[in-house]
Amino acid sequence: MSKKLEIWGVNDPNISAQLALAIKLDLFAKEAGLDVVCRFAESGTTMPQDVLHAEQKPFAFTQTPITSILLHDKGVSTKILAPLADIAGTQQVVIHRASGIHTPQDLEGKRIGIAKGAAVFIALTNMAKDCHVDLDQVYFINLLPSDQLAAFREKKLDAIACWEPWTTEAQHYGGEFFFSGTRSEIPHIEGNVNWLINQSCLIAPDETIDREPEKLIMILKVLQKATLMLELYFEEAAALLSEFFQRSPEDMQSIMRKNTYSMIMDSLFRIGVLSFRDFLYENGRVALKFSENQLYRTDLLREVDPALVLLEKGTKKDVGFFEKEGIYYKDNVSFEGDLSRLRFLMADDSVVVRNFLNRTLEILQAESLGEATTGQEAIDMFARLRPNFMTMDLSMPGLSGVDAIQQIRQMDPHVNIIVISGIDVQEVREEVFKLGVKIFIKKPFVPEKAASVIRNILEKSITN
Structure with missing residues (x-):
């Protein structure tokens, strides 16, 4: 020994x-x-x-x-x-039934218990971006989980941003699950989300x-x-x-x-x-x-x-691109293939983002062939539907968007892939551009602005 x-x-x-x-x-x-x-x-x-x-x-x-x-x-x-x-699903926000919180905006002015530096704050931040909540108007109380639970039980907190098992216990004391890093029960946006990795x-x-x-x-x-x-x-x-x-x-x-x-x-x-x-x-x-x-x-x-180990670290190579209001693209970017019809497949596990994407496609007068919610589903649907455009999230459950892009590009090197992601990390942007992605749009985004960038590139591609 x-x-x-x-x-x-x-x-x-x-x-x-x-x-x-x-x-x-x-x-x-x-x-x-x-x-x-x-x-x-x-x-x-x-x-x-x-x-x-x-x-x-x-x-x-x-x-x-x-x-x-x-x-x-x-x-x-x-x-x-x-x-x-992967513990993102256990990082949760639980609201008290007596708090008067029904919508994300109702969090403003309320008291939320959270441990300083907790990862669940990133889920809160991403939710706030998607749902237009001003977190500066929220009163965050720095407490460790056991202290959060005690204060919540005594109704000194309107909500807790914590993790299992304390979030389950909070539901025994008048709490209701609101959202986690991976799932939302917020009214009208129930379902899978990708607010935290x-x-x-x-x-x-x-x-x-x-x-x-x-x-x-x-x-x-x-x-x-x-x-x-x-x-x-x-x-x-x-x-x-x-x-x-x-x-x-x-x-x-x-x-x-x-x-x-x-x-x-x-x-x-x-x-x-x-x-x-x-x-x-x-x-x-x-x-x-x-x-x-x-x-x-x-x-x-x-x-x-x-x-x-499914990671391969390559040599660093700078990828030049422009950024305009959270939308990144190369100077010489152009779309490929038959552009007379815009046939889109969307891959994103968030119903919030898919709603914004559908609005973008309406503006572009593009056809939506379907919606995938996981990386593997995106690959399977692409193989069956063969769109000429695809929007891809990067942090879906299971197979990541990066891995899905690699496999889809192997099936069709000419497909036009647009990344829609809350992951605004330089190394990740460079990686997906090297994989052949045309545009990287940071969440949250304005459908009209995204459609304008896509339309401008489309017009240049047709002209050339």
């Missing part, structure tokens, strides 16, 4: 399910011969400070990319080694990676086995975790089914990490935009299983 390794987690199955399962089943010792001791802190946003002030830094820890980025800013270099779960991850300090990479690979293999158990034996694993996290089996299954437990490092993972980086930088939380090489690495996970 090797020396003791301390791994930190949190009392939260969204962040630390695999770690807790590994401890419960003694997998570190049985599978890897490692002597691992785990410390599980209260779920919240305090881990960056805990790591900074610890006399002995953890060997590794489970948290979201926000923690890693904030530590970088304080001079503690860490790397994300693997995603563990958020993943729990295994993170390690650079000095740990440099000193003992082999042990980190063994830890990753253990977490991979725990992930496989969650996929194949979900109910049995949830029962074990209900004991660990002291929740009823029914509550534990309800909470965990909102997550997708996976260690695949793909385009959606990359988009999420870079989106957090830009958000923290633009809001003054960090001083620098750290590079991808500073934030995560793929080599250790590739050692565990090459099939888990």
Whole structure:
């Protein structure tokens, strides 16, 4: 048995399910011969400070990319080694039935409990952009989850912006689910949304990676086995975790089914990490935009299983483009193929955006062939319908828009793809332009302006 390794987690199955399962089943010792001791802190946003002030830094820890980025800013270099779960669906806003909140605009002037630095604030921000809510008029109260729940129960808060299991508990005390990072119950915009990409991850300090990479690979293999158990034996694993996290089996299954437990490092993972980086930088939380090489690495996970790494880092090559009111395009952009009929296929999981897109197509007098809500559905519908134009979101469930674009361009290199995305990240824009995208339109957008840009390019394409 090797020396003791301390791994930190949190009392939260969204962040630390695999770690807790590994401890419960003694997998570190049985599978890897490692002597691992785990410390599980209260779920919240305090881990960056805990790591900074610890006399002995953890060997590794489970948290979201926000923690890693904030530590970088304080001079503690860490790397994300693997995603563990897509947890955006557990990041929720719950409103009190007595609050008088019925529409997004009703949030203005109300009191919302939220932990400072919580990822759910990004979902709130994106919802506000789509629904035209002035967040400066909202009173945000900085509270950790347990304190939010107590204040909500006493009707001192009109809503909480938090995560499972506290959001489910809040619904026992007069709360109603309003929206999450992936789903909305807001009147008239019920359904899937893409207001947040958020993943729990295994993170390690650079000095740990440099000193003992082999042990980190063994830890990753253990977490991979725990992930496989969650996929194949979900109910049995949830029962074990209900004991660990002291929740009823029914509550534990309800909470965990909102997550997708996976260690695949793909385009959606990359988009999420870079989106957090830009958000923290633009809001003054960090001083620098750290590079991808500073934030995560793929080599250790590739050692565990090459099939888990679907990212290929190419050499950086500048892509020149113009930007006008949130619409990006190259100077020499032109549409291809037969342009006598504009036949569009839309791919976006948000009914809000699809409504704006339908208005855009009406202005262009274009034909809508259909609406896809996932990347795979977009590929399947494209193969069947063969439109000459396609709008593509980047952060749909499952297969990302980036991966869908690659596959669609292989089927038809001349299809005119227009990205409509809330992901306004330079590296991602450059990647999709390299893949042959014609226009990148940032959400939220004005249908009339989008139609005007498309029409101008269309006229130049026909003339040439």
